[in-house]
Amino acid sequence: MDKLLANADACVKCGLCLPHCPTYTHSHDENESPRGRIALIQAWANQQLATSEKLVEHIDNCLLCRSCERVCPAVVPYGRLIDNFRSHLYVESDASFALSLMKKVASNKPWQNITHAGLKLYQTTPLQKIARLLSLPKLFRLEKIDRLLPDYVAPVSLESSYYATTAHVKGNVGLFVGCMGTLLDQETIRAAISVLTTVGFNVYLPEQQTCCGALALHDGDGANAAQLAEVNHRAFKELPLDVILTIASGCGSQLQDHMPAEFSGKVADISQFLAQSTNQLGELLKPLPATVCLHTPCSLKNAMRAEQGALKLLQHIPDINIASLPNTLLCCGSAGSYMLEHAKMAQLLLNDLLDAALASDQPDYLVSSNIGCALHIAAGLKERGITLEVLHPITLIARQLK
Numbered sequence: 068m069d070k071l072l073a074n075a076d077a078c079v080k081c082g083l084c085l086p087h088c089p090t091y092t093h094s095h096d097e098n099e100s101p102r103g104r105i106a107l108i109q110a111w112a113n114q115q116l117a118t119s120e121k122l123v124e125h126i127d128n129c130l131l132c133r134s135c136e137r138v139c140p141a142v143v144p145y146g147r148l149i150d151n152f153r154s155h156l157y158v159e160s161d162a163s164f165a166l167s168l169m170k171k172v173a174s175n176k177p178w179q180n181i182t183h184a185g186l187k188l189y190q191t192t193p194l195q196k197i198a199r200l201l202s203l204p205k206l207f208r209l210e211k212i213d214r215l216l217p218d219y220v221a222p223v224s225l226e227s228s229y230y231a232t233t234a235h236v237k238g239n240v241g242l243f244v245g246c247m248g249t250l251l252d253q254e255t256i257r258a259a260i261s262v263l264t265t266v267g268f269n270v271y272l273p274e275q276q277t278c279c280g281a282l283a284l285h286d287g288d289g290a291n292a293a294q295l296a297e298v299n300h301r302a303f304k305e306l307p308l309d310v311i312l313t314i315a316s317g318c319g320s321q322l323q324d325h326m327p328a329e330f331s332g333k334v335a336d337i338s339q340f341l342a343q344s345t346n347q348l349g350e351l352l353k354p355l356p357a358t359v360c361l362h363t364p365c366s367l368k369n370a371m372r373a374e375q376g377a378l379k380l381l382q383h384i385p386d387i388n389i390a391s392l393p394n395t396l397l398c399c400g401s402a403g404s405y406m407l408e409h410a411k412m413a414q415l416l417l418n419d420l421l422d423a424a425l426a427s428d429q430p431d432y433l434v435s436s437n438i439g440c441a442l443h444i445a446a447g448l449k450e451r452g453i454t455l456e457v458l459h460p461i462t463l464i465a466r467q468l469k
């Protein structure tokens with residue numbers, strides 16, 4: 068509680084963060100702004116405000132995009148403040164069915180295997196069509212998850228937890244794949260291994276690694292997040308690694324902020340790392356005469372502070388035309404489980420992004436460095452009837468390898 072108050076008291080109420088806050092921009096309600104939320108938490112911590120549904124709702128409406136934190140002159144650790152507040156009020160049974168399910172699948176290998184098998188049955192037979200016709204996902208309160216499912220791709224089991232480089236050795240990297248990547252984005256994992264081993268890095272992929280814990284922590288479940296951190300620490304600590312790379316910036320920011328220093332100090336976004344460590348990459352790539360719209364996730368920009376990496380990496384592809392989204396664009400609305408729990412705001416923010424991405428000529432690809440954002444954006448495009456592939460920057464690089 069002392070820490071909570073000290074962090075909240077650091078806010079000087081200047082309001083510079085307000086125009087950068089997606090919920091304030093859409094609501095013009097001070098309670099939905101960073102400054103307003105901090106004032107609410109301060110009043111609650113000082114026992115001037117009772118716990119109420121309204122109070123919790125204002126705090127829960129925050130996406131934890133940390134745009135406010137990035138521009139704050141008083142360096143208020145806004146993300147930690149909100150996580151801390153949520154942990155004080157955490158009640159396990161309050162989590163929605165969809166979120167409880169996501170957390171269970173994220174942190175539990177047997178559940179992931181069952182989910183793989185279930186998805187295969189659901190998506191490769193007429194079951195999905197029939198279920199949707201009968202509104203079964205809605206009946207079981209799973210329609211928001213159902214909407215996000217990409218087309219089924221058979222999981223390719225990774226043969227090994229170590230992949231040796233095929234080039235002159237530049238170093239050893241650990242690859243943190245994350246729970247959603249393991250389940251829904253196998254192509255990015257394969258692409259990361261392929262590019263890293265091609266440019267000179269030995270890749271370690273410890274099997275024991277698990278969910279980064281972000282879903283649990285942002286839900287207020289600090290104990291579960293700490294358990295997952297412990298498992299990940301054990302999985303990587305004996306390996307001779309120069310760096311631990313993430314392919315989802317949501318995981319990267321969690322690991323940088325919440326792991327012990329000897330682990331967190333090695334964490335880097337894969338695009339940023341490759342952009343800084345390979346200057347001959349262009350010679351290994353085929354030209355791609357196509358327009359690629361670049362989405363920069365909040366976790367990459369505001370937490371990892373590595374927003375230039377994907378741009379610099381993609382610029383290695385000959386003939387590519389990169390269309391960046393306007394800087395004024397705020398969060399896409401994905402934000403971990405936010406898109407499931409706050410569908411209305413998530414949709415408003417997604418519409419802003421899609422309108423900007425499609426404002427001029429439709430790009431040939433849209434790239435994003437975070438699996439959650441990619442799924443949310445892809446679902447929005449599908450709902451608009453637009454065929455546009457959404458993929459990770461490293462996947463595009465791997466496809467262009469000669």
Ligand code: SF4
Pocket residue numbers: 077078079080081082083084085101102105135138139140141142143
């Ligand atoms: S910018 Fe920082 S100090 Fe100013 S109101 Fe926002 S959180 Fe408070």
Ligand code: SF4
Pocket residue numbers: 087088089090091099100101104128129130131132133134135136145
């Ligand atoms: S984290 Fe994002 S949504 Fe939350 S208050 Fe800050 S800017 Fe607004």
